[in-house]
Amino acid sequence: MPHPGLVLGTVVEDHRTQRIPARFEPRPLPVLLGDEDVAQHRAGDLAPAGTLSLAFLTLGGFLMGIVFWGGFNTALEATNTTTFCVSCHEMRTNVYEELQGTIHFTNRSGVRAGCPDCHVPHEWTRKIARKMQASKEVWGHIFGSIATRDAFLDMRRHLAESEWARMKANDSLECRNCHSAVSMDLSRQNPRAANAHERFLFTSERTCIDCHKGIAHRLPDMSGVPGWQ
Helix, strand or coil, X not given: CCCHHHHXXXXXXXXXXXXXXXXXXXXXXXXXXXXXXXXXXXXXXCCHHHHHHHHHHHHHHHHHHHXXXXXXXXXXXXXXXXXXXXXXXXXXXXXXXXXXXXXXCCCCCCCCCCHHHHHCCCCHHHHHHHHHHHHHHHHHHHCCCCCCHHHHHHHHHHHHHHHHHHHHHCCCHHHHCCCCCCCCCHHHCCHHHHHHHHHHHCCCCCCHHHHCCCCCCCCCCCXXXXXXX
C-alpha cells in the first residue's frame, strides 16, 4: 500500500498541473518516535550552548551583586565618619567646635567619640533606618536652614529636642555601645553619680539621655524641660 503522504503529494501535483483550485494544502504528517529518538530529542534541549549561557548569566549576576554590595557598603561607611559630618560648615563651625572641649573628645584614656559614635547606631538595620531619617538633614543643608550662626541658635532647641527624643526612644542605644551598666564600678564614682545610676539607670526608670543632656554639646534654653528647672 503506498504511503498516504505520497498519494496526497501526487493529487496536489495533478491539481496544480490541471489548474484546479486547491481546496486543501498538504500538512506535515505526525511521526511516531522511538525511545532512542526521544532520548536524543531531550538531550538536544540541554545543548552545551544553552547550558553555558545559563552559567554565564548566573555568574554575571553573582559578580554584579558583589560589585553593587561592595559599592553600597563603601559609600555607607564613607558617610559614617566624623570627617564626612564636619564637611558641612554648619556642623564644623557649630557643634564640632563645642565637642572639642568635652571629655568625649579629649580625655586621660585617649578614647575619642566621633559624630557617628553618638548619633548612628552600630547595628546594620538600625543604621540604615537612621541614615534614611538623616536624609532630611541634607535638605536642611541644601536650603540653608542653619546656614548662619544665628539661624543655628534659633533652631538649636528644636534640633536638640529631636535628638533627645530619638535617643530616649531607643533607650540611649548609642551611649550603651560604650557604657555598660554591668561593667560600672559604683565604688569609683562620686556618691551622687553612684546613687543616681543605682536608683534610676539600673532600675530602667530613666535612660542615659534623661540626665546627660549637653554631655558633648552646649545646651539650648532649657526652660520647660523636665528636671532642668
